[in-house]
Amino acid sequence: MSIGKYVTNPGVLGSAFGVMSTARRTQSMRKDWRRFLVWGAWLAGLALAIATVSMQEQDTEEQAGKKRK
Numbered sequence: 001m002s003i004g005k006y007v008t009n010p011g012v013l014g015s016a017f018g019v020m021s022t023a024r025r026t027q028s029m030r031k032d033w034r035r036f037l038v039w040g041a042w043l044a045g046l047a048l049a050i051a052t053v054s055m056q057e058q059d060t061e062e063q064a065g066k067k068r069k
Contacts, residue, residue: 018045
């Protein structure tokens with residue numbers, strides 16, 4: 001497993017840099033449960049971007065297998 005494919009992926013980079021706008025947004029919010037929802041949504045987006053990159057290799061192998069049949 002190479003970390004380079006995660007670091008260079010635009011989806012992961014965009015999601016990771018989204019932390020700046022999320023932090024800015026939550027600074028002006030009241031300190032209640034809504035703040036946790038905003039951070040949870042950002043974290044879910046980052047997790048989906050990472051999961052997408054990790055599954056890309058399996059998807060390409062699966063597509064290659066379907067073309068052979």
